[in-house]
Amino acid sequence: xxxxxxxxxxxxxxxxxxxxxxxxxxxxxxxxxxxxxxxxxxxxxxxxxxxxxxxxxxxxxxxxxxxxxxxxxxxxxxxxxxxxxxxxxxxxxxxxxxxxxxxxxxxxxxxxxxxxxxxxxxxxxxxxxxxxxxxxxxxxxxxxxxxxxxxxxxxxxxxxxxxxxxxxxxxxxxxxxxxxxxx
Numbered sequence: 001x002x003x004x005x006x007x008x009x010x011x012x013x014x015x016x017x018x019x020x021x022x023x024x025x026x027x028x029x030x031x032x033x034x035x036x037x038x039x040x041x042x043x044x045x046x047x048x049x050x051x052x053x054x055x056x057x058x059x060x061x062x063x064x065x066x067x068x069x070x071x072x073x074x075x076x077x078x079x080x081x082x083x084x085x086x087x088x089x090x091x092x093x094x095x096x097x098x099x100x101x102x103x104x105x106x107x108x109x110x111x112x113x114x115x116x117x118x119x120x121x122x123x124x125x126x127x128x129x130x131x132x133x134x135x136x137x138x139x140x141x142x143x144x145x146x147x148x149x150x151x152x153x154x155x156x157x158x159x160x161x162x163x164x165x166x167x168x169x170x171x172x173x174x175x176x177x178x179x180x181x182x183x
Contacts, residue, residue, distance in 0.1 A: 032159035034111040039121050039158040044072045048096035050127070050134075057128045057145075064128030064137075064145040071123065074160065075099075077116045082109035088147055092118065100130070102137035104147035117161035125156060 031037045050073055057063045078098065079091030090101040090108055101120070112118065125136055128145025140146025 032111075032162075034154065035118075035157045035159055036121075036155050037158060039072075039119055039156075041072065041074070041119055041160075043070055044074050044119070046096035047073055047075060047092075047094050047099050050122070051097065051099070054127050058132050058134055063143060064126045064139050066126050067122040067124070069123065072119055072121050073099075074117065074119045077112050077114050077118065080109040080112055080114060081106065082114075092120075100133060100135040101153075102130075102135055102145070102147040103150060103153045105150035105153065112159075116159060119158045119160050121156045121158075125152075 050071070051058070053069075054065055054067075057065050073092075073094065075092035075094040075098075077090055078093045079086050079089075081087060081089065088102065088104055088106065088108070090103065090112060091098060092101055093099075120136070122136070125148065126138055126145060127134065127136055129135065130145055135145050136148075137145050138148035138152070
């Protein structure tokens with residue numbers, strides 16, 4: 001009889017705890033469930049301007065510099081890890097140029113599809129050159145540039161425009177082949 005009393009009390013507690021009383025709020029999808037929605041667009045510069053601010057860090061593979069200014073870039077995702085060809089990186093592009101963002105996370109394509117526009121708060125991140133290619137990330141082995149942790153990444157970006165792949169224009173490499181150093 002004692003056991004029956006305890007079983008009855010446990011069942012009653014479970015039933016009362018499971019009742020939500022219409023406390024569920026339907027998701028509105030007004031804000032992205034990823035990134036930092038508290039970032040406000042201000043001090044936005046182009047990718048070309050960012051690269052011009054730090055020309056010396058791309059001269060060799062063993063340099064990076066912390067971005068201490070309160071600046072942001074706004075760009076579209078033009079490449080992600082969907083096909084496995086870009087490992088733990090994003091290629092982003094605006095009208096002035098492109099840059100790689102290195103994040104130590106698999107499956108970036110799950111929430112950053114090609115065509116999405118994102119805003120990146122650069123203060124506190126590092127910029128460097130991976131084989132002279134501009135890259136945003138974190139210090140690796142002290143001097144070179146590598147991938148930032150996914151927790152740091154989530155604090156520094158905001159999704160501005162959901163997937164709009166029609167705004168991504170492919171590049172015909174035949175048109176830039178003769179001038180690869182400039183491109």
